[in-house]
Amino acid sequence: MRDQSDAVAGSRAQGALLERFRLTRDLSRDLVNGLNEADMTVQSMPDASPAKWHLAHTTWFFETFLLRDQVPGYRLFDERWPFLFNSYYEAEGARMARPERGLLTRPTVAEMLAYRDHVDEAMTAALPRLMERHGDLVEMGIQHEQQHQELLLTDIKHLFSRNPLGPAAYPAGDGAAGADVPLRWITGTEGLAEIGSDGEGFAFDNELPRHPSWLAPHALANRPVTNGEWIEFIADQGYATPSLWLSDGWDWVRREGVCTPLYWRGQGGAWEHFTLSGWQPLDPHAPVTHISFYEADAFATWAGARLPTEQEWESAAQFRDPLSGVQLDRADGVTPHAENKDGAFASLFGNVWEWTGSAYRPWPGYRPAAGAVGEYNGKFMSGQFVLKGGSCATPRGHVRASYRNFFHPHQRWQFTGLRLARSL
Structure with a gap:
């Protein structure tokens, strides 16, 4: 039997x-x-x-x-x-x-x-x-x-x-302009926390092994930073104030002439951004996206906060539903938009990949997978930072709390945003 x-x-x-x-x-x-x-x-x-x-x-x-x-x-x-x-x-x-x-x-x-x-x-x-x-x-x-x-x-x-005609790859989705969600601070786990894959289901080798991590008192914002808040950063000369920036970031801003997130144009109350559905008006309540680690860090400094560590972010997300949030279900409507359907936190999963302040390095006891597929993650653990949570372009069901995305600090063509943190 x-x-x-x-x-x-x-x-x-x-x-x-x-x-x-x-x-x-x-x-x-x-x-x-x-x-x-x-x-x-x-x-x-x-x-x-x-x-x-x-x-x-x-x-x-x-x-x-x-x-x-x-x-x-x-x-x-x-x-x-x-x-x-x-x-x-x-x-x-x-x-x-x-x-x-x-x-x-x-x-x-x-x-x-x-x-x-x-x-x-x-x-x-x-x-x-x-x-x-x-x-x-x-x-x-x-x-x-x-x-x-x-x-x-x-x-x-x-x-x-890059096409002057601004063509649309897909029809516009139904992500209507959202309502303002006031920023609130949610106290995070303090003390010992278990980080990394729990062994349930698939995990890449860089999510292993599960291990204890000590978290100092901290709080996370209830939602990602919005386009409207980023417009305030621009208006306050955020891109022209060197004291807000890491040295490498300030060099990058000046060398590349960066003054807005990628795909933005306009000024004042007439901002537009390029989407997979062509040029669209900017929703001030939607999460800001296509920003580099340098920009995320500078904004956090300007806001009197900081980026969360990877461990802080993961401890907040590990008991929440990774199938929630704005993620890819079909080939149209691939645009972050305002939503608050995840209880106390909005968009921990989906909408935008959230930069953390943590370097992409191996967990204690890490071992790459055997064979050629062992080159998949480990050899990139240098000079990059971790992002968490997935985006509107991530196929639903692909991400989990322990998932570790990583990019170089200047890269921003992915759907990258941020959530603020602060120490208590």
């Missing part, structure tokens, strides 16, 4: 994983519906990648780490393509330089989609065998593709923003 129950449970788990694989692969295709060949080929800056490269690279991940390595007799779709679609895995050999991905006018989008069909068919057939020993790697492939779905959206947004 027990063997029969185990078999039924195994069959259900296999079916659930196959369904998640299918839905994830389908969403990637949905995100490029309406884009033309040129939209999917052009690369607007070295940090971004063309949309068709994202489609191919996520397929390369499944082909390389699962089909090629774990399925006897599998033959690569095209033996030349691993050079094109490897991202940064040194163990997988030579690869095309990241800033040159936009030169790939060939293979065509149609060939990319044929590649996806080929790999999807092989993965579907092999999944029962893969589940026996490599279910975690299948799950990692799904999670990896979800990360690239967000990157695809942010890269398309940057590309379209």
Whole structure:
């Protein structure tokens, strides 16, 4: 009887994983519906990648780490393509330089989609065998593709923003202008707190191991900083006051001529921002987004506060619903907007990735995953800062309290914002 129950449970788990694989692969295709060949080929800056490269690279991940390595007799779709679609895995050999991905006018989008069909068919057939020993790697492939779905959206947004016509990639969503939510301070956990993945469900290696951390008395804001508050920062000469800025940040502001968040234009009461639905009026109550760590830190100083530590943020979020908030459910309406549906806290999950004041470094006892996939996180633990919580472009179900996103302090083309903290 027990063997029969185990078999039924195994069959259900296999079916659930196959369904998640299918839905994830389908969403990637949905995100490029309406884009033309040129939209999917052009690369607007070295940090971004063309949309068709994202489609191919996520397929390369499944082909390389699962089909090629774990399925006897599998033959690569095209033996030349691993050079094109490897991202940064040194163990997988030579690869095309990241800033040159936009030169790939060939293979065509149609060939990319044929590649996806080929790999999807092989993965579907092999999944029962893969589940026996490599279910975690299948799950990692799904999670990896979800990360690239967000990157695809942010890269398309940057590309379209450079077009003087201000084209829309997707129709405008129903995120109507919100109401003002007064800022309140919520006292955080004090003393010993457990940080890191609790072992329930999938986690990347950089979320491990779970470990104790000591938190000093502190409080977090009940919501992210808003566009309206950022306009006040601009009006008060926030971008022209060196005492608010870290030295590297002040050098960056002067060198790049930064005076607003990315994608803003206008002044006074006529601010607009560029969205995936083209240029739209700025909602003063919505969370500010597309700001760098330098800007977030300067604003916090101006506001008489600071950025939360990663541990403070995680301790506030670990008992809250990670499925809540404004997250990606479909390919339209990808814009942060005001909402307060998470009890005392608004938007701990979704809307904007929230900068913390914590450097991206390993947890005590960290061990990278075995093999080439061990290059996924650990080798980037230098010179970057942690962001938490996900954004409006993060597929719902992808993030959790222990999830650690990370970027360099000057980067801001992702949906990045901030929540204030203060010491008590």
